[in-house]
Amino acid sequence: MSFGRSFTVLCPLFLLGVAGTSSGNFRQLPGSTVKPGSPVPIKTNDSGVQKAARYGVYTYNNSSNDIFLFKESHINKATVQVVRGLKYNLDVNISRTVCSKRKHPSLDRCHFQKSKKLRQTFRCHFEVWLTPWLQRVEVLVSNCQ
């Protein structure tokens, strides 16, 4: 699956009230007319899951004040739901890398901080909606703590 390069990442705060965090509210997604299927568990090493997790991380990095970029360090759990594309619901650990934000490096080449203290893991709930035929990605929820 390829989703191309262009994507939109909408402000999660703006959408929180609309999309909610429970699948029960999902019907209210903007523009959604199709009743969604139920979320089903999916392997965390699935390529779509990994792609979706990376989009979640982009959103996190874009809104963090950290001088370093974070990257997914472990995908704990994932479900996927068919709803005008695929909506991934992810439980992901992210950790601090040695890559500085200012240099805009590719995350693939960023190693994690060596020191455990600097590496600092956060646990995130990401909801990422991929519409491959529109080459569109929306991060509906990005909630890390």
Ligand SMILES: *[C@@H]1O[C@H](CO)[C@@H](O)[C@H](O)[C@H]1NC(C)=O
């Ligand atoms: C994903 O992990 C399973 C084991 O849980 C393994 O059998 C499968 O080959 C892996 N798939 C990929 C794409 O790595």
Ligand SMILES: *[C@@H]1O[C@H](CO)[C@@H](O)[C@H](O)[C@H]1NC(C)=O
């Ligand atoms: C990054 O954040 C800025 C404002 O903080 C926002 O205008 C921009 O759309 C965001 N970009 C992405 C890709 O999320």
Ligand SMILES: *[C@@H]1O[C@H](CO)[C@@H](O)[C@H](O)[C@H]1NC(C)=O
């Ligand atoms: C994920 O992060 C949480 C919170 O920091 C931590 O308790 C847990 O051990 C981490 N899991 C893995 C597999 O790293």
Ligand SMILES: CC(=O)N[C@H]1CO[C@H](CO)[C@@H](O)[C@@H]1O
């Ligand atoms: C603000 C910021 O640095 N955002 C970055 C988040 O991560 C992606 C992927 O590395 C970068 O492209 C963004 O510039």
